[in-house]
Structures are given as structure tokens and as C-alpha cells.
Amino acid sequence: MREYTMTTSTWMLIFFVLLFIISVWKIYAFLPNKPLADDDTTKESQEELLKVILKVIKENKGELSHSELFEKVKSDENFDGKRFWRFNQNRLNQLINYYHLENSHTSCIKDIYHDLKA
Structure with missing residues (x-):
């Protein structure tokens, strides 16, 4: 009968596998x-x-600049300031561009208003 002794490489493999699992x-x-x-x-x-943005556009009949739209969206009662704390002018522009991509017949805020009215 042969007695089995663990070699250094066996111990290294065991510790490697254990530490890998822990990592x-x-x-x-x-x-x-x-x-x-x-x-x-x-x-x-x-x-x-985007629903809040479209609601604000509809309420103001599309007579808004991007900066006015941004301020009115932030002051709207449906705008959750805690949830959308990162909302800024760039994010507004991205969402408007997304709307333009989805509705290719629109190119400005006034077009979005006419689209919503129809």
C-alpha cells in the first residue's frame, strides 16, 4: 500500500481554487x-x-424654446425631482431628438405640438 503525501503543487492548487471561489x-x-x-x-x-415633456409642450401650444421647455418641465407637478435628479438641458435635447427619430415628420417643438394635437 502506498501512502499518499500532498505535494507543494497540490497545496497550491487547493489554495488557488479556494481563493478563486472567495474572490x-x-x-x-x-x-x-x-x-x-x-x-x-x-x-x-x-x-x-418623455410623457411629462410632451404634456408641457401640449399645454404651452408648442410656443417654447428649449430652455423654456427645460424650466417648465422641471416645475411641472408630474416631474419627480428626486427620481430625475440628473435631468439637465442635454438630457432634454436627447429625449427630443429621440422623439424626432421615432416621428420623422417632426423637426422642432412646434411640429411636436402639431403631432400631439392631431
């Missing part, structure tokens, strides 16, 4: 598993924000 678990533990409450980058959040 993977630690990385997994710190990854976000659920969406954050103030995450405004989801599709649902963008659609909700």
Missing part, C-alpha cells in the same frame, strides 16, 4: 442586483420623462 463571491456580493430607486436610465423612466 468570485466577493465580486458578486458587490454587484447591484436590483435597480436603484433613482435610476432614471431605464426605458420606463425615459418614457415617463
